[in-house]
Amino acid sequence: TPTPTPQPLTFAVYFHPDGNLYVGDRISLEVVAPPAMQHQTVRLQFEGQTLGEGTIEPSGIGGRSQATFPWVWDTAGLEAGAHTLNISLPQRGLAWEESVTLMPREALPREEKESAWLTAESTCCVFYLLSHSAAERDIDTILATADAQLEQARQALPVTPSAPIPITLMARVLGQGGFASDELFLSYLDRNYAGGDFAILLRHEMIHRLDNAAGGDYRPPILAEGLAVYLSGGHYKPEALTPRAAALLSLAAEQPDYPWFYPLDTLANEFYLLQHEIGYIQAGALVEFMVNRWGWEAFEAFYRSLPQPGEGDTPASVLNAALQARFGLSLSQLEHRFRQALEAQIPSAGVVQDVRLTVAYYETMRRYQQRYDPSAYFLHAWLPDVQTMRAENIVADLWRHPQQVTNLVLESLLLSADRALRRGDRDEAEHLLNVVKVTLTAAENQAFDPLASHPLSARMARAIHSLKTRGYSPEYLLIEGETLQAAVRVAQNELMFLELQENEAGFTLQPVLQTAPPNTQ
Structure with a gap:
């Protein structure tokens, strides 16, 4: 009988906040381990100094085995460039290095650099949000929506909350865009690829709050x-x-x-x-x-x-x-x-198709998250203690999210598919979802350029490169049939809309009117 070959232990390390890391960031780590490593100690060291120790244990809805280190590494005062972290499991004699590149603090986008926690109150609720975000821009509408939704919720559950309902508005997508614990958490951003109707999501989480209070x-x-x-x-x-x-x-x-x-x-x-x-x-x-x-x-x-x-x-x-x-x-x-x-x-056939496409939309969205935005995936979503974030004005964990061209293209496709589904254009929604699926399959098959796997995703990538070359900061693209529109940031939380036409020389741009970003429609 042949002797079984020992299988190598596989660990994964996730750094937070997402996207680029900058000098001055307070960096968190998740060290994901095989389930057999539960209860083992993980040690983090930098330049000979121990940053922290943690125990591998089940975490999140998915019960993933990991050691979690919130804000364990304060990079203030370090030089920009490559740095090395040492990670070890002393009880098992395992050790390895992780290389981390810190961008200069000056390269941090101004909106995030100047962002701070704000508080806004309505009759029903107290909102916590980040300055310079889409939520700050739309806060008056949000406050009115919250009061109206709570009144509707209380018609069925006539519970009077003992205190204003605390709601955190996140400037990034987490999970399906909303969840409840001690507070309510809702994603609110212009490129909200989790889709859905904000008012319905808000009422859903409010009902959980009233339900808990009802006993x-x-x-x-x-x-x-x-x-x-x-x-x-x-x-x-x-x-x-x-x-x-x-x-x-x-x-x-x-x-x-x-x-x-x-x-x-x-x-x-x-x-x-x-x-x-x-x-x-x-x-x-x-x-x-x-x-x-x-x-x-x-x-x-x-x-x-x-x-x-x-x-x-x-x-x-x-x-x-x-x-x-x-x-x-x-x-x-x-x-x-x-x-x-x-x-x-x-x-009706339309309802059956809508249900099928709704399931397909969110399955595709979660597949995207697992590949390109893992901190957002609901089974392992990254949400450290929000009260600490507010007390110490930590904004990056709920502001920063992946911003590569691939993220912009695929999130824009999801955004456009959601809009098509909500206006009843189910064939267009299915087409756009198929583009995302083709691109994700190419990525999973290790294609050199997954965006080149479909003409539409390739065209969108060219459009984003063209916009960036001309000095624009694209927030998202919208696709309706053959029309391609770009929302570009012209101020800290203001958008301008451009229609793009491609010819042999590149893209021509034409300003267009757009009444509201998709998050509020």
Whole structure:
């Protein structure tokens, strides 16, 4: 019998903030390790001095094994250029070096260099945002939107928050663009490739806040997220939930090898690890079904009375016991009746296509994040302690994000696909998503220039190079049919819009009117 060959241990090191690193940055590290290395100590050293030690442990929604070092390396006073960090696992006798290049502080874009944390208050909320950001530019509209959305949320959950709701507006994309913990976090930027309707996302996170305040010992994600989708009137945009869940069943019949519809016990037990959009649509429609069947008061009484899982319990077993005790049916019987109600629906071809493309959009977006913006990927999103950031005026972690030409092109394609989907131009959305997929496949296959893999992405790359050569700072490109428009930054948070036409000599530019950036439309 041949002796098995020991497999090399693979580690990955992620530096934060994203993008270029500059002299003066307070740099954080994530040292990602094989699961077998959990509980081991990781030591960081620079020029013979120990910067810090940390333990490898599960982190984030995905439970990735890593040692995390927030703001461990203050680079103030260092010279620009290459520097070497020493990383070791002393208990295992493992050690290696990581080379880090620091750009001169003078090269840091002025907007970030001058940015600071600001506070703005509305009737309902206190917002934390960065100066010179899109959020600062649009803050009056944001404040009015927040008050209106909370009033709508409180119509169903008449809870009065004991204090203003704290909301952090991030100048970069994290996850799908919004989440809730002790505070609410929402991405707000002009190149918001996570898409979605800002007002709907805001109401969704507000409902989580009100839901927590309304009480209950146990709120399983299938119902907590389903409730937020149901009371928001949609997931990423206003949408009828029951027809969209019926569309999931239609898609499941067409593509039985893809998990278009989950058994309720699976959805309950593994909610955050399942396909995100399918799970949220299904959960929202399930809550709608339960409310329609039993009434709001009966549903809420059931929801608020769920007990904490005991030893050996799962979310599904808790729901099953509670359903039998209150309504006299099991979870599997609820699923049967839910499916019957959905099967009675006949979703239009447009709804089925929209659901399919919505799933495709966000699957493509997350694939992009894993390749080109890993700190944004929801299972491993980078969000260190925001209160420390505000207290010490650390802005880079929520400001800086990858800005290479590849990022600009692919994020612009996603932005344009989202706009097409929201205006009902589903064929255009599918075309643009296919361009992103072709480019990502080329990158995954180690193509020398992935953007050259499709004529449109190659054209967009040429357009960005042309804009930069002429001194413009492009924020994003928009594609509608054969038309290419560029949003370029003309002030710290102001945009100018140009139409680009390509000929043998290059690109001609023509100013055009644009009423608002995509984030606010």
